[in-house]
Amino acid sequence: MSYSGSCQCGAVKFQINSELTDIVYCHCSMCRKMSGSAFLAFGSVEHEKLQLQGLSSISTYSANTGATRSFCSKCGSTLFWQQNGIYGLKYKCIAIGSLDTNFTPNEWQHYYTSCKATWFSINDGKRQYRETS
Numbered sequence: 001m002s003y004s005g006s007c008q009c010g011a012v013k014f015q016i017n018s019e020l021t022d023i024v025y026c027h028c029s030m031c032r033k034m035s036g037s038a039f040l041a042f043g044s045v046e047h048e049k050l051q052l053q054g055l056s057s058i059s060t061y062s063a064n065t066g067a068t069r070s071f072c073s074k075c076g077s078t079l080f081w082q083q084n085g086i087y088g089l090k091y092k093c094i095a096i097g098s099l100d101t102n103f104t105p106n107e108w109q110h111y112y113t114s115c116k117a118t119w120f121s122i123n124d125g126k127r128q129y130r131e132t133s
């Protein structure tokens with residue numbers, strides 16, 4: 001399977017040449033800030049399966065929470081984030097809202113429901129973790 005994605009203005013485009021794994025709807029405060037919404041939905045892809053165009057328009061921000069966020073420096077769209085630990089050496093996490101290809105995950109999990117926005121309700125019956133799994 002392959003997927004394409006882009007930022008809102010189109011300066012950054014990317015192609016994923018694999019299935020996305022480990023689909024998470026993360027409700028932590030960092031993901032709420034990154035998305036500007038109730039949660040950030042992301043899936044993982046191995047670095048070598050991701051092809052990026054428009055690298056010069058990608059800015060990064062390292063929070064003190066052990067992750068680096070990538071976003072378009074022109075339009076501000078959240079695109080990726082990467083853990084600074086072992087997982088991040090192999091995988092990049094893709095904000096699945098940035099995909100242009102239709103994507104329907106079969107399975108996903110909710111992380112950091114302890115930080116969930118009070119104005120959002122989880123009603124999908126999926127597994128919830130107060131922090132991570």
Ligand SMILES: [Zn+2]
Pocket residue numbers: 007008009010011012072073074075076077
């Ligand atoms: Zn952009």
Ligand SMILES: [Zn+2]
Pocket residue numbers: 026027028029030031032040112
């Ligand atoms: Zn999060």
